[in-house]
Amino acid sequence: MTGLSNIIEVFIRELLEKSNTGTIEIQRNEMAEQFECSPSQINYVLSTRFTPYKGYYIESRRGGGGYIRLIKVKIEKYSDLNETIMETIGKSITKSKAYHIIEGLREEGFLEKREEEIIKAAVGDRSISGSAESANKLRARILRNILLILAK
Template sequence: MSKLSNIIEDFIKKLLEDTNNGVIEIQRNELAQYFDCAPSQINYVLTTRFSSDKGYYIESRRGGGGYIKIVKVNINRDKYIQNLILNIIGDSITKSKAYGIIESFLEEDIITEREHNIMKVVLGDRTLDNVNCDKNVVRADILKNILLVLLE
């Protein structure tokens, strides 16, 4: 199982290297057929090998054949963002810490007032009310993905 995961990971990384913009769109089912595996194997590789901590942003769409968009963001080019993603946010972040980061982005003109308000709503407790696991873990994942989109 892990050998196949390594092969799939290497294949996706090669696709990303071959593009000049670090963005690929692939269909999960086609990739699963190519590797003769279940689509859940593709999901496993994407979840474990292409996380926001590693500088990847994943967008997934269902229906119409569905596709996965993978974006490689160079978090190493900006030491502040790298530190923010890996150390300050980490695996979990409280609402107040997340809001503090968002406030600093607004003050530095990295985001607009509208983006600031949207981010606060998305990361707020009210939005995460129906989450069945730790809200702070989900909040951290959302915030890291937002940062990667901002860097894109």
């Protein structure tokens, strides 16, 4: 199943790259037929690979003429980054969501691969211990501070 998810993800990313607006509309059922899978497989790919933490916004309309609109949110270089950092990270964040943010910033060109790996190490479970709640609060403070310094 992972192989199919990867293929669907690549297909969607290619559609986004070809789009001049960074927005695409897809018919979930048609895409499922194209890849010979269930519509829930398309939902899985969208919900796990195209998250807000990775810089995507998804709108959907159900019904016969329903569609899924996928929007790649572009952050203007450093202009909105501070606000985005504060709003997205908040006071607590899981490791998974933190990694998604970090990966999204690398994909957008804000971070190099080495910086990505260093930040992941700083906010990863091997660096932070304690209860899940306290670890997530500490992770959020560390990630916010690192990214705010990089945004200067």
